[in-house]
Amino acid sequence: MEEWSAVPMEEYGEAANEWIVAYCAAQCNWHMWRRNKVPTGRQRRRQCVRSLSMDISGNVEIRMKTRVKWLEGVSFVGESGSGHAVVLDGAPENGGRNIGMRPMEMLLTGAAACTAYDVVTILRKGRHAVDDVVVTIEGTRAPASPRVFAALHYVYRVAGHGLDRRAVERAVELSKEKYCSATIMLGKTATITYEVELVDSTRVPAPG
Numbered sequence: 001m002e003e004w005s006a007v008p009m010e011e012y013g014e015a016a017n018e019w020i021v022a023y024c025a026a027q028c029n030w031h032m033w034r035r036n037k038v039p040t041g042r043q044r045r046r047q048c049v050r051s052l053s054m055d056i057s058g059n060v061e062i063r064m065k066t067r068v069k070w071l072e073g074v075s076f077v078g079e080s081g082s083g084h085a086v087v088l089d090g091a092p093e094n095g096g097r098n099i100g101m102r103p104m105e106m107l108l109t110g111a112a113a114c115t116a117y118d119v120v121t122i123l124r125k126g127r128h129a130v131d132d133v134v135v136t137i138e139g140t141r142a143p144a145s146p147r148v149f150a151a152l153h154y155v156y157r158v159a160g161h162g163l164d165r166r167a168v169e170r171a172v173e174l175s176k177e178k179y180c181s182a183t184i185m186l187g188k189t190a191t192i193t194y195e196v197e198l199v200d201s202t203r204v205p206a207p208g
Contacts, residue, residue: 075099104149108137111182112154118175119156119168128167131202132159139190149186154194157204169196 065081074090075097088103090096101109112135123130133156140151154176158168172194176183183192199205 073097104139104141107182107186108139108149108152111152111180111186112137114182115154115156115172115175115180118179119158119171122171122174123158123167126167126171128160128163130158130160130163132199132204133157134204149190152186152190152192154183154192155197156194157197157199159199159201159204161200161202163198163200165196165198168198172196 067079068076068088069079070076071087074095076088077085078088079085086106087100088106089098089100091102092098116133116135119135120130120133136155136157138153138155139149141147142150156168156172176192176194186192
């Protein structure tokens with residue numbers, strides 16, 4: 001994802017107001033019904049900073065929030081600050097009913113979505129004819145607690161006619177090294193490897 005946590009206000013000036021309002025309008029329920037009444041000019045920043053904070057250097061930091069409520073057994077419902085919900089559950093052998101993802105599966109799913117977002121965005125900005133992207137992550141966890149991920153292998157399957165392999169690999173590298181916050185955090189404990197497969201079609205074939 002783009003590194004919103006390091007937006008130098010003095011460099012971008014008034015443009016930063018636009019970004020703050022755009023972010024707040026997308027994330028803040030208060031703006032969902034007042035989107036057409038957002039004030040103009042510098043007043044925008046004053047009214048939209050409740051979704052943001054400033055560090056001591058004057059950079060914009062994005063605040064995120066989630067809430068998890070226990071349902072029963074080892075089942076939980078998670079609610080994101082953007083207003084979405086998801087059910088998480090433990091494995092049956094640990095008392096779960098298998099009605100939702102395991103928390104660590106959710107972590108890998110978020111990382112896969114994060115890097116897939118980057119690859120699609122980078123390729124589209126480069127005007128490459130990308131039609132489909134599928135990212136698969138296989139992880140190995142440490143045998144003892146805390147059972148962090150020790151190794152992760154990403155497989156990027158990118159579909160489109162006449163795709164430039166160098167451009168796709170460059171997009172993957174940029175995501176891994178610079179933009180994907182989830183991958184970079186996981187890389188603090190895990191060795192990350194990856195491979196790229198190009199599919200000369202409009203769709204990546206379904207597994208199996």
